[in-house]
Amino acid sequence: MDPDLVAPVVPWDLVLSEDELVSLASLCDVIIPADQHSPAASALGAHDFINEWVSAPYEGNERDLTLVRGGLAWLNTESHRRFDAPFALLGAGQKAELCDEICYAPRAAPGLEAQARFFDKVRDLTSTAFWTTEEGMADLGFVGNRPMATFEGPPPEVLQRLGLT
Amino acid sequence: MMPWQDDPDVIVVGSGAGGGMAAYVLACSGVKVLLLEAGRDYDPVTETPMFQLPKDAPLRAAGTSDKPFGFYDATVDGGWSVPGEPYTSAEGTNFMWWRSRMLGGRTNHWGRISLRMGEYDFKPYSRDGLGFDWPMTYDDLAPWYDKTEMLVGVYGTNEGLENTPDSGPEVLQPPPAPRAYELLTKKTCDGLDIPVIPAHLAILTERQAAERLSNRLWPDNGLARRVTRESMASRAACFWATPCGRGCSIKANFQSPTVCLPPALATGNLRIVTNAMVREVTVDAGGRANGVHYIDRETRTDRFASAGVVVLAASACESARILLNSRSSSFPDGLGNGSGLVGRYLMDTVGAGVSGQIPALENLPRHPEEGASAMHLYMPWWLYGEQARGALDFARGYHVEFGGGQRMPGYGAFSGLEPLTEGAYGQRFKEECRRYYGSFMYFDGRGEMIPNDDSYCEIDPDVVDQWGIPVLKFHWEWSDHELNQAVHMQETFAEIIDAMGGQVLSTVQTDGARAIAAPGQIIHEVGCTRMGDSASNSVLNQYCQSWEVPNLFVMDGGPFVSNADKNPTLSIMAIAWRSSEYLVEQLATGGLS
Numbered sequence: 030m031d032p033d034l035v036a037p038v039v040p041w042d043l044v045l046s047e048d049e050l051v052s053l054a055s056l057c058d059v060i061i062p063a064d065q066h067s068p069a070a071s072a073l074g075a076h077d078f079i080n081e082w083v084s085a086p087y088e089g090n091e092r093d094l095t096l097v098r099g100g101l102a103w104l105n106t107e108s109h110r111r112f113d114a115p116f117a118l119l120g121a122g123q124k125a126e127l128c129d130e131i132c133y134a135p136r137a138a139p140g141l142e143a144q145a146r147f148f149d150k151v152r153d154l155t156s157t158a159f160w161t162t163e164e165g166m167a168d169l170g171f172v173g174n175r176p177m178a179t180f181e182g183p184p185p186e187v188l189q190r191l192g193l194t
Numbered sequence: 195m196m197p198w199q200d201d202p203d204v205i206v207v208g209s210g211a212g213g214g215m216a217a218y219v220l221a222c223s224g225v226k227v228l229l230l231e232a233g234r235d236y237d238p239v240t241e242t243p244m245f246q247l248p249k250d251a252p253l254r255a256a257g258t259s260d261k262p263f264g265f266y267d268a269t270v271d272g273g274w275s276v277p278g279e280p281y282t283s284a285e286g287t288n289f290m291w292w293r294s295r296m297l298g299g300r301t302n303h304w305g306r307i308s309l310r311m312g313e314y315d316f317k318p319y320s321r322d323g324l325g326f327d328w329p330m331t332y333d334d335l336a337p338w339y340d341k342t343e344m345l346v347g348v349y350g351t352n353e354g355l356e357n358t359p360d361s362g363p364e365v366l367q368p369p370p371a372p373r374a375y376e377l378l379t380k381k382t383c384d385g386l387d388i389p390v391i392p393a394h395l396a397i398l399t400e401r402q403a404a405e406r407l408s409n410r411l412w413p414d415n416g417l418a419r420r421v422t423r424e425s426m427a428s429r430a431a432c433f434w435a436t437p438c439g440r441g442c443s444i445k446a447n448f449q450s451p452t453v454c455l456p457p458a459l460a461t462g463n464l465r466i467v468t469n470a471m472v473r474e475v476t477v478d479a480g481g482r483a484n485g486v487h488y489i490d491r492e493t494r495t496d497r498f499a500s501a502g503v504v505v506l507a508a509s510a511c512e513s514a515r516i517l518l519n520s521r522s523s524s525f526p527d528g529l530g531n532g533s534g535l536v537g538r539y540l541m542d543t544v545g546a547g548v549s550g551q552i553p554a555l556e557n558l559p560r561h562p563e564e565g566a567s568a569m570h571l572y573m574p575w576w577l578y579g580e581q582a583r584g585a586l587d588f589a590r591g592y593h594v595e596f597g598g599g600q601r602m603p604g605y606g607a608f609s610g611l612e613p614l615t616e617g618a619y620g621q622r623f624k625e626e627c628r629r630y631y632g633s634f635m636y637f638d639g640r641g642e643m644i645p646n647d648d649s650y651c652e653i654d655p656d657v658v659d660q661w662g663i664p665v666l667k668f669h670w671e672w673s674d675h676e677l678n679q680a681v682h683m684q685e686t687f688a689e690i691i692d693a694m695g696g697q698v699l700s701t702v703q704t705d706g707a708r709a710i711a712a713p714g715q716i717i718h719e720v721g722c723t724r725m726g727d728s729a730s731n732s733v734l735n736q737y738c739q740s741w742e743v744p745n746l747f748v749m750d751g752g753p754f755v756s757n758a759d760k761n762p763t764l765s766i767m768a769i770a771w772r773s774s775e776y777l778v779e780q781l782a783t784g785g786l787s
């Protein structure tokens with residue numbers, strides 16, 4: 030493969046539907062909500078990145094498409110069954126009730142293993158999407174990717190914290 | 195610019211570490227060189243995505259099957275597979291062969307780790323009765339290590355440690371300041387008696403002293419001095435910001451197309467033809483090499499180029515492939531293969547790693563940690579004494595490469611937090627990400643593999659590539675020395691992480707076959723056309739010259755007799771330089787015709 034590295038493009042079509050993206054955006058924001066330091070994940074396009082990810086023509090991504098679609102369908106079915114509304118329109122407590130059941134595989138009930146894998150996949154993809162944006166990097170305090178005349182090593186307060194002085 | 199039109203004196207095949215260095219030394223010495231490169235033309239100055247963010251690339255620049263080391267990696271049309279250019283493996287062999295199809299080959303994205311082989315490394319058989327000795331000593335090669343380091347620009351220090359040679363005076367660039375996690379590791383390892391010292395990497399930490407170095411490199415050759423000085427003066431020092439694996443548009447790290455080829459072209463003695471896939475070397479009635487056949491990849495037509503000398507530097511396995519495919523009535527088993535050793539004693543490096551999370555590094559005040567992108571410190575092998583006493587169940591050493599820090603977040607930077615945070619999401623997850631940022635570390639061992647009879651490549655008679663060239667078939671076996679070493683690596687790294695107060699995140703294997711990386715995966719492909727002291731036990735003499743065809747040379751990793759834990763590329767270049775000087779002398783005295 031010899032793509033233009035200086036001006037990259039995404040060469041494949043995006044496959045998730047409008048409805049799926051609405052549910053996904055809502056889940057992304059449950060995973061990374063807004064706070065005083067930075068916006069919520071969907072405000073930085075996390076759901077669009079996940080769409081790009083699951084639409085990619087590679088084996089692993091194709092598997093993730095099935096996982097994510099199946100997981101979103103389960104979330105909405107369960108939302109309707111319990112609360113008579115789609116996931117995106119649930120209240121915070123209702124969303125948490127569902128997510129708590131699948132957010133940690135070792136504690137997921139039997140029968141919810143796939144849903145737990147789905148949740149962890151979306152958590153990983155959301156965190157990748159979020160923290161790689163300018164806003165995410167600023168929130169982390171990442172200070173690189175700009176030229177410096179010298180490299181000084183860690184500042185004194187870091188050395189002190191590590192007991193290296 | 196076409197400097198000359200008649201036949202070249204020498205054809206060099208391949209423009210990577212070995213071929214780039216051969217072309218530089220030969221062109222500087224007044225030899226007319228035609229360089230044939232299978233890949234496309236490539237210019238790091240205009241094509242390197244220096245500051246592009248992961249978010250600007252597809253999939254946040256994650257690795258895929260067609261860009262295995264990520265979107266921005268400086269590999270064109272390559273990786274573990276090259277479209278239309280397959281290779282095969284014997285049953286039970288999972289050899290992985292990394293290739294790229296671009297001017298400069300794998301020097302565009304290599305890790306820049308540049309360690310000298312030591313005196314033990316040239317005479318391993320004499321020390322422990324395993325493997326084979328080189329036909330030269332460390333002292334024989336040392337002057338060319340100095341020259342290579344001066345041209346390339348290598349940072350590091352002279353520590354005077356066992357089998358870890360010092361460079362000559364005023365050869366090395368100053369090492370960069372260590373990072374926080376590197377200092378913490380050093381402090382921990384001091385307590386474990388594991389040495390942690392400045393790494394040696396082919397990166398300029400300050401501008402090269404162009405005048406002084408070019409005078410030292412070429413005291414009696416005005417042309418070479420001038421082109422070298424001008425090339426050095428055009429290189430900037432590292433600005434501590436961008437990943438070396440993408441290449442370096444300011445020429446601060448070593449790539450053949452920024453360091454070897456520009457001065458060689460400036461002599462007027464080098465002509466480069468890209469998209470030239472060499473299939474075989476031809477011989478005249480007297481059994482001397484007289485040229486090469488290559489496929490022009492753009493028109494898919496066969497071309498012939500003639501020359502008085504042929505230097506193969508297409509990578510260890512590919513050069514062996516070309517020789518094995520060069521059959522004639524004088525050389526029915528492949529050119530220069532009277533010993534039957536072409537393709538034999540293929541080696542890679544033993545690799546095994548462990549990752550960990552270090553609480554002491556959580557929530558550290560933010561500060562620049564990218565530095566020279568790769569490691570500033572490393573651990574040379576330290577248990578020579580134990581090995582000599584027979585206290586270890588493997589015969590040869592490894593060094594340790596380690597990393598971590600507050601790096602630019604990329605794909606997967608916060609993946610895998612589920613077990614560490616018991617499935618956190620929401621505000622708590624956001625805070626856990628901030629807390630864990632910069633607290634992950636990895637340790638990778640890079641160890642010596644002892645050559646064996648069962649690790650080799652040969653021509654697969656049943657398969658050809660899209661150019662109609664028969665392909666290679668790989669065979670592989672590890673011995674217990676490698677497998678036990680891989681276990682020792684993982685146990686040691688777990689011990690270090692533990693001593694740092696951290697938790698090990700990956701599985702520490704007790705079965706070497708599970709610990710060790712796949713053969714080829716460390717991408718230190720050497721051997722296949724080894725040098726030696728007689729035509730019966732080797733393919734080449736110590737100057738990389740074929741015993742049987744005196745005007746044929748191999749100057750990549752192929753001539754390696756052993757594969758010390760030291761990453762091979764610096765040695766490939768030093769040996770190519772030394773051998774090219776020999777070639778020039780032989781040309782002058784008529785020794786090749």
Ligand SMILES: Cc1cc2nc3c(=O)[nH]c(=O)nc-3n(C[C@H](O)[C@H](O)[C@H](O)COP(=O)(O)OP(=O)(O)OC[C@H]3O[C@@H](n4cnc5c(N)ncnc54)[C@H](O)[C@@H]3O)c2cc1C
Nearest residue numbers: 208210211212232299300305306307472509750761762763
């Ligand atoms: C990710 C990565 C990290 C690495 N890190 C390090 C490191 O830190 N330190 C280290 O010492 N080494 C490292 N290496 C290994 C290093 O890249 C190689 O040792 C070195 O490039 C080998 O030089 P070479 O000249 O043999 O081959 P290459 O540099 O690969 O050059 C061979 C050239 O020949 C061309 N070619 C191939 N076949 C033909 C043909 N039939 N006709 C014409 N041209 C042909 C190729 O296209 C290529 O351009 C690393 C490699 C990789 C991939």
Ligand code: SF4
Nearest residue numbers: 432433436438442446
């Ligand atoms: S870290 Fe330095 S040498 Fe490496 S690419 Fe960036 S500027 Fe160049």
